[in-house]
Amino acid sequence: MEWKTHAERLAAEVTPAVSRWRDAVAGTPRHVFVPRWWEPAGDGAWALRDGPGDASAWLRAAYSDTSLVTRVGPRHADDASPDERPSGVPTSSGTMPGLVVRMLRHGLLYDGADLGLIGTGTGASTALAVHRLGAGHVTAMDVDPYLTEAATARLASLGMSPRVVTCDATESLPGDFDRIVSMVALRNLAGVLAALRPGGRLVTTLARMHVIVTADKEPDGGARGVVEWDRAGFMRTRTGSTYPSDAGELFAAVRDRAGEDVTEGRYPVLNVAEAWDVHAMLELAAPGVECHYEERGEQRTAWLVHPDGSWARASATWIRPPAVHQGGPRRLWTALERIRHRLNAEGGLPIYGSRVHITPDGVCHFARGRWSASYG
Structure with a gap:
């Protein structure tokens, strides 16, 4: 050939x-x-x-x-x-x-x-x-x-x-x-x-x-x-022949559930998994959070779920303010909106370009300006 x-x-x-x-x-x-x-x-x-x-x-x-x-x-x-x-x-x-x-x-x-x-x-x-x-x-x-x-x-x-x-x-x-x-x-x-x-x-x-x-x-x-001022998406490390069962069951359980808190969101529904800087900041705020997103015509719906039982669902037509349902011990959509507010207020998020100190136990400590966070 x-x-x-x-x-x-x-x-x-x-x-x-x-x-x-x-x-x-x-x-x-x-x-x-x-x-x-x-x-x-x-x-x-x-x-x-x-x-x-x-x-x-x-x-x-x-x-x-x-x-x-x-x-x-x-x-x-x-x-x-x-x-x-x-x-x-x-x-x-x-x-x-x-x-x-x-x-x-x-x-x-x-x-x-x-x-x-x-x-x-x-x-x-x-x-x-x-x-x-x-x-x-x-x-x-x-x-x-x-x-x-x-x-x-x-x-x-x-x-x-x-x-x-x-x-x-x-x-x-x-x-x-x-x-x-x-x-x-x-x-x-x-x-x-x-x-x-x-x-x-x-x-x-x-x-x-x-x-x-x-x-x-x-x-x-x-x-x-x-x-780095660069980005990449790789598969996570795994220890067996495949990954543990994904969050499909968690999503199914809350797909149409009425929330303990029902509010109107401040920002349009976002496909969080595709917004890499926002997704990275959300992972620091709620490690292990899983995201799912669907579009049906102009109807957009996003779900966030966490193994601790926290969940959120936001749905709206196009860029209108969404109806937000949340439940469990943490308010995941509220955490997401804090990140998006920072993005709007400051014009960017601090994760890219931040300094990293990795301690011998393998934990990453990030810092940029007055912001800091840890991972791992």
Whole structure:
């Protein structure tokens, strides 16, 4: 298959002309790592796409700057039959190449650096790192033994032999590194900090927050850095074959329930999950909150639920003030409106660009101006 022209076009799209990553992207046959993938089929179901069965579609998908879902729940596309229609949330993917390059660039890699790459996935991001550093300096890690085995085989088919390890990134990592870049969103950073050498650099997103944290390790075992003026959304770390049951049951329980408090909201209904800065601030205010949003014509409805039993539902036509129902121990929509009021009053939210101090126990402490918050 003639893939190099497509890879060169992708490289020109996602890297500057002088970037050290341009040759890596242009020289990586991404289609080798994603022979099959899932695409949305409507109503929460997924349809299988088979690359060898349609070479032109395979090339278009593999060499576009998009993420390709390779695993839904516990079902991997490699082993699926054409008529399968699994439902559920993605649990692995081939991450969009431009985002992979951005994360690796945030790592400030240098010749001879030992890199720990969390989230092997398809292995394509590992291939880019090997192009830059050499196989002997790259360790890729994933919780799923199938993914590490498949990635190892696909890398080997290209003559690459980095260390690929099956491990749980929420616990200790296998080795120590000058740089750790995570392609999954982490909740607590104690384990990755312990595996980082003195002066080493960590690059990661945080679960449910869509922020990129870069931090350099200090002598006391902690790290200091910033929340970059950049953003990314990665799947959260998991410890098993799939994520624990999502909040579907919680949403169903409060979908049409009358609230203990019923008020008129101040701001229009918002799809919180897509408003990344607002969502990040809400996660700091109510860690673990889950969001759901629907549009039916001009009718907009948003739900917030929390494992502690707190919930909120706001519904309105277009941008009219919504009717807000809330229940449980906390008022989640009230917390959301405080965040939106700050956004309107100050023209921005303080999370992006904030300073970060990560203590050795893995907790992130954010500060910007008079604002501060903790996470993890």
